[in-house]
Amino acid sequence: MVVSFFESFFEIQKEVHQAVFAWIPFSFGDVFYILIGVFLLYYIVISFKKKRRHFSLLTLLIGVNIFYFLYQIFWGMLYFQTPIIKKLSTQEEPTTEKAKVLALKYLEKCKKTRSLVKEDRNGIFIITDLRSIQKEILAGQASLPKSISGKKAPEVNSFKPSLFRNVMSFTGILGYYNPFTAEAQYNSQLPNTYIPFTSAHESSHQLGFAREQEANFVGYLIGINSKNSELRYSTEYFTLKSLLNFIVEKDPEFVKTMLENYSPQMKRDRAYEKAFVLQHQGWLDDFFGFTNNLFLKSNQQEGSVTYSYFIDLLLNYERV
Numbered sequence: 094m095v096v097s098f099f100e101s102f103f104e105i106q107k108e109v110h111q112a113v114f115a116w117i118p119f120s121f122g123d124v125f126y127i128l129i130g131v132f133l134l135y136y137i138v139i140s141f142k143k144k145r146r147h148f149s150l151l152t153l154l155i156g157v158n159i160f161y162f163l164y165q166i167f168w169g170m171l172y173f174q175t176p177i178i179k180k181l182s183t184q185e186e187p188t189t190e191k192a193k194v195l196a197l198k199y200l201e202k203c204k205k206t207r208s209l210v211k212e213d214r215n216g217i218f219i220i221t222d223l224r225s226i227q228k229e230i231l232a233g234q235a236s237l238p239k240s241i242s243g244k245k246a247p248e249v250n251s252f253k254p255s256l257f258r259n260v261m262s263f264t265g266i267l268g269y270y271n272p273f274t275a276e277a278q279y280n281s282q283l284p285n286t287y288i289p290f291t292s293a294h295e296s297s298h299q300l301g302f303a304r305e306q307e308a309n310f311v312g313y314l315i316g317i318n319s320k321n322s323e324l325r326y327s328t329e330y331f332t333l334k335s336l337l338n339f340i341v342e343k344d345p346e347f348v349k350t351m352l353e354n355y356s357p358q359m360k361r362d363r364a365y366e367k368a369f370v371l372q373h374q375g376w377l378d379d380f381f382g383f384t385n386n387l388f389l390k391s392n393q394q395e396g397s398v399t400y401s402y403f404i405d406l407l408l409n410y411e412r413v
């Protein structure tokens with residue numbers, strides 16, 4: 094009851110927020126976060142002055158409470174929605190055998206789609222038209238299976254490159270949704286293989302799917318049958334990587350063979366992704382030691398354990 098109230102509330106909030114913020118050419122949400130940071134810092138500094146301590150601590154307390162309250166009603170309550178897995182016709186545990194069958198299927202799809210897209214002079218996949226990918230994602234939201242998403246797809250373009258792209262590259266964040274402005278931020282520095290699928294993932298948050306792995310699944314549904322080959326390649330490639338991540342613990346030999354069977358184009362894309370991660374991770378590891386790993390785990394972006402709910406959804410959806 095309470096949750097369905099917030100689901101309806103989210104529909105209205107989405108419309109209002111997008112009308113207010115989507116047209117702004119940069120991420121207004123990022124500016125908002127910077128202002129919050131300045132506000133916090135200012136009142137923390139003043140709280141060291143005896144005379145104004147009482148006032149500044151009270152302001153901080155009220156500020157933090159308002160922020161938390163807004164976060165909860167704009168977003169936090171959506172974590173209590175019915176899980177997508179309950180909406181699928183089966184709820185079977187994923188098995189390595191099934192995952193292997195799908196992985197082989199997705200390797201073939203990736204190879205085929207990769208041969209249709211453009212590459213730079215180093216032979217790495219590049220996006221030629223981000224706008225049309227974004228349009229395609231929004232159209233995809235509107236044609237999701239009704240049994241999985243009953244949410245309104247307003248088809249408002251509110252994708253924004255993040256103002257914090259350097260920080261993102263070094264911390265391994267691909268994108269994020271801002272619940273205060275309903276904008277979808279992505280890291281424009283990322284290897285292009287990530288960008289279309291990350292956009293589809295963040296747009297699923299915009300649609301109203303809060304859980305990380307469900308946003309992956311909805312992003313997958315949006316991208317997998319797309320006529321846009323750049324979006325489709327990025328989605329197929331993400332799906333393949335997720336499957337291999339799931340399989341690798343049980344059967345590393347299989348994964349090794351799969352990687353060897355990547356097409357030369359895919360091998361170049363993979364090498365480029367690895368170089369990007371290494372280049373940035375190296376810097377972070379030098380300064381913060383283990384934080385990056387911890388971060389990735391808590392952020393549920395990497396790590397085979399947290400991939401499994403997406404795999405659950407995928408294997409129950411694509412029954413093999």
Ligand SMILES: [Zn+2]
Nearest residue numbers: 294298305308
């Ligand atoms: Zn997400």
